[in-house]
Amino acid sequence: MDSDLFENIRLELRRGLLIVAVLAQLRREHYGYTLRKDLADLGLEIDEGTLYPLLRRLETQGLLTSEWREENNRRKRFYRLSADGRQILKQLLTEMAKINSSLNRIV
Amino acid sequence: MQLIERYIEAVKFWLPKAQQEDIAAELHTNILAQAEDREAALGRPLQEDEEVAILKQLGPPPLVAARYRPDQGTVAFGRQWIGPLVYPFYRVAVKATLSILALLELLSAATRVVAGRTDIVQAIIQSAWQLLDVAIMPLLLVTIAFAVIDYALREYRLAERWDPRTLPALKRRKQVVPRANSIAAIVIQLVFIVWWLSLPSFSEVTFGQLRPAPIWQTLYLPSLFIACVILAQNVATFLRPTWIWLAAAAELLTSIASLVILYPLLQAHPLVLLDAIDPSALDQLKMVKLNTGIHFALISTWLGILIVALVQAVRCLRFTRDLFARQHRLRPRRL
Numbered sequence: 431m432d433s434d435l436f437e438n439i440r441l442e443l444r445r446g447l448l449i450v451a452v453l454a455q456l457r458r459e460h461y462g463y464t465l466r467k468d469l470a471d472l473g474l475e476i477d478e479g480t481l482y483p484l485l486r487r488l489e490t491q492g493l494l495t496s497e498w499r500e501e502n503n504r505r506k507r508f509y510r511l512s513a514d515g516r517q518i519l520k521q522l523l524t525e526m527a528k529i530n531s532s533l534n535r536i537v
Numbered sequence: 538m539q540l541i542e543r544y545i546e547a548v549k550f551w552l553p554k555a556q557q558e559d560i561a562a563e564l565h566t567n568i569l570a571q572a573e574d575r576e577a578a579l580g581r582p583l584q585e586d587e588e589v590a591i592l593k594q595l596g597p598p599p600l601v602a603a604r605y606r607p608d609q610g611t612v613a614f615g616r617q618w619i620g621p622l623v624y625p626f627y628r629v630a631v632k633a634t635l636s637i638l639a640l641l642e643l644l645s646a647a648t649r650v651v652a653g654r655t656d657i658v659q660a661i662i663q664s665a666w667q668l669l670d671v672a673i674m675p676l677l678l679v680t681i682a683f684a685v686i687d688y689a690l691r692e693y694r695l696a697e698r699w700d701p702r703t704l705p706a707l708k709r710r711k712q713v714v715p716r717a718n719s720i721a722a723i724v725i726q727l728v729f730i731v732w733w734l735s736l737p738s739f740s741e742v743t744f745g746q747l748r749p750a751p752i753w754q755t756l757y758l759p760s761l762f763i764a765c766v767i768l769a770q771n772v773a774t775f776l777r778p779t780w781i782w783l784a785a786a787a788e789l790l791t792s793i794a795s796l797v798i799l800y801p802l803l804q805a806h807p808l809v810l811l812d813a814i815d816p817s818a819l820d821q822l823k824m825v826k827l828n829t830g831i832h833f834a835l836i837s838t839w840l841g842i843l844i845v846a847l848v849q850a851v852r853c854l855r856f857t858r859d860l861f862a863r864q865h866r867l868r869p870r871r872l
Contacts, residue, residue: 462563463570479596482567483604486560490607504570507563 448476450526452484453511453519456494461506485509493518540588541568543704544598551602555858560605568595585702592701599626600696618684620691627683634675642668644840651803651836714784719775726768733761746812747827752805759798763791782856785849792846799839808832 451474455465462482469476488494493515497508511519545568549561571591576583583591595601603625612619612627619627645667646660655663689695736757770787774780802808807828811820 461570462567463574466567467574477594478567478571479601479604482564486605504566505562506566506570 448474448480448484449488450519450522452481452488453493453515453522456509456511456515457519459508459510461508465509488515539707540585540592540701540704541565541572543707544568544592544595544701546707547598547704548602551599552605553607554855556605564601568592589701593699597696597699598704612680612684619680619687623683623687623690627679630679630683631676634679635672638668638672638675642671644844647840647843648836651839713778714774714781716775716778719771719778722771723768723775726764726771730761730764730768733757733764748810748812750805750808750810752802752808755801756798759794763794766791782853785852785856789846789849789853792842792849795842796839796846799835799842802835803832803839806832808835
């Protein structure tokens with residue numbers, strides 16, 4: 431029961447942070463797989479089943495733009511942060527910094 | 538890599554139609570890139586077990602597709618009964634249940650109106666009220682069934698036990714109408730047209746002492762026209778078997794035309810006449826019964842054609858939506 435509870439809270443905590451990480455990483459253009467790999471290399475593992483639909487949702491919300499393009503003889507969908515996404519990311523990073531500094535004082 | 542193709546096909550099945558091809562293409566690219574990366578690391582092609590591992594990590598196709606669906610949500614009373622993974626399918630099941638019940642109520646209302654037992658407004662109000670009443674139990678059962686599925690998925694970790702090797706084999710990509718079907722339809726239509734054209738050469742069609750009422754003659758030319766349209770459609774489908782939309786469009790048009798030309802018959806009375814010079818009272822009573830029987834048979838036929846028209850209208854809408862979706866996909870988005 432306790433481990434389930436921890437897992438639920440952990441997932442809730444991660445959900446918002448993953449969005450920030452994805453938006454930040456997409457300041458540079460990526461397609462799904464390389465984005466996942468880069469995030470994993472930076473220490474943030476996201477499973478494909480979460481990341482790929484998340485990219486679609488962020489695009490629908492206007493935070494990302496995408497383009498199908500051929501690379502190494504294969505068509506890939508490349509994502510990049512949109513102007514709105516850049517604005518939101520800036521606000522999110524400010525908010526995170528505030529929360530972090532408060533947390534550092536609290537804990 | 539055939540396992541990956543089978544996986545993509547299975548995911549596609551569960552995706553919303555409008556985004557099916559686009560999401561499947563993207564997912565395919567990402568899985569192939571992951572597989573190739575692994576192959577480069579191993580220095581050899583992947584074995585089946587390694588492909589299975591990649592796909593198992595992604596999860597069972599219905600659950601992967603559920604994450605892409607726009608209708609995300611949960612059902613909770615006190616606690617969560619249906620989670621976000623099962624919810625999109627629950628919504629589809631609820632919609633399907635309500636549609637079937639509404640269609641049955643609509644048919645029952647149409648029958649009452651056509652039979653002259655009630656007027657349209659009263660029939661609609663009665664059916665809407667009836668629908669509220671009859672829908673409660675089926676919707677409750679659907680909700681319980683999906684709550685059980687959700688519970689089983691979580692409690693017994695069914696998603697983790699799933700084996701990609703059990704995925705169905707790949708189907709033929711392009712949907713086609715078999716040419717044998719078109720040939721059979723062409724032959725049937727030709728036989729019908731020849732028989733129909735020969736009818737005027739008989740001075741009067743009678744069945745013993747029974748004779749059809751003059752109103753039936755109004756069907757002659759429209760029926761011939763409909764038969765010719767169906768014949769032309771079957772010839773075109775024979776020549777272009779991939780034009781599956783054509784059969785749906787032709788059937789929609791001919792169904793609507795049939796509804797229009799049959800409608801006056803529903804109002805007509807009598808439909809069959811007796812040729813006897815001095816019919817007895819018993820004969821007249823039998824004629825009333827016969828005419829009532831034919832009248833109800835016509836109402837049933839008319840309602841049957843109405844259902845066909847509705848089904849074909851939905852199919853035509855889907856073909857149009859797919860066409861727009863394809864055109865939209867072909868137009869590259871700009872960064």
